[in-house]
Amino acid sequence: MSFENYGDDMDPGKRDIMEATHIAVKKHGYSDLTIQHIADEFDRSKALIYYHYDGRDDLLVDFLKYILGGFLATLPEEGSSPREELDDLIELLLPTTVNEEPYRLMLSMFELRMNAPHDEAVREQYLEVEERVRMVLEDILRRGIESNEFVDVDVEVEAETLLSLLIGIRARRLTVYNPEQSIEPLKATIDAYLDRISTAVE
Structure with missing residues (x-):
């Protein structure tokens, strides 16, 4: 995920912290991440991190918002055919293989998601x-x-089905697949589903 043009409206100090956290998470993952790891990737004073945040958990809520906001900014825009847009969205969420560092970031986001039942801020994100x-899926289907x-399908029902498939497959990838392992068999499930709702099977 590229963040080159994302976050320009943020406080510069906070954006620097988010970028440092982004690097640190990809190196160390969520469980082992410390403020010191973040400070090691930060070219300003460690005290600035504590000026903005009480500690790691407080910072990670903002980082989650930053990452998810960056993800939303990369969602495919209308332009190609709806089926091609859907394929692009699936590839964005479920790349067939990933390298180690992007995998660590994906896994960290998954681990943060597990905090949602206990952290309202995470749940809201x-x-x-x-x-x-879901809205993007409904628009593409419509x-x-x-x-x-x-x-002609029930757009709301099918969008919910697709969303659940995407989240479920992403969770399976992060829990039972190795980073470099292809998830082509899992993505074939979505392809078969899309073939069933398509007017023409390629």
Whole structure:
């Protein structure tokens, strides 16, 4: 995920902290991450981190917002065909293989997600992202039906189904697959589902 043009409206100090955290998380993961790890990637005073945040958990809530906001900024825009947009979104969420550092970031976000039942701020972040992705899916499906790429389906139900498939497969990848292992068999499930709602199977 590229953050080159994301976060320009943030406080510069906080953005520097988020970028340092981004690097540190990819190196160390969530469980082993410390403020010192973040400070090691930060070219300003460690005291600035504590000026903005009480500690690691407080900082990670902001980092989650930063990462998820960056993800939302990368969602495919309308332009190609609805089926191609859907394929692009699936590839964004479920790349067939990943390198070690991106995998650590994905795993860290998954571990943060597990805090949602106990942390309202984390829960709200994931609810917002899921709602945005659901809206994107509904829009793609609706336009696909109008252009006769998809059969006439209940858009809300199918978007919820797709969202659950994507989240479930992403969770399986992070819990039972090695980072470099291809998840092509898992993605074949989504391909088969899309073929069933498509008007023409490629």
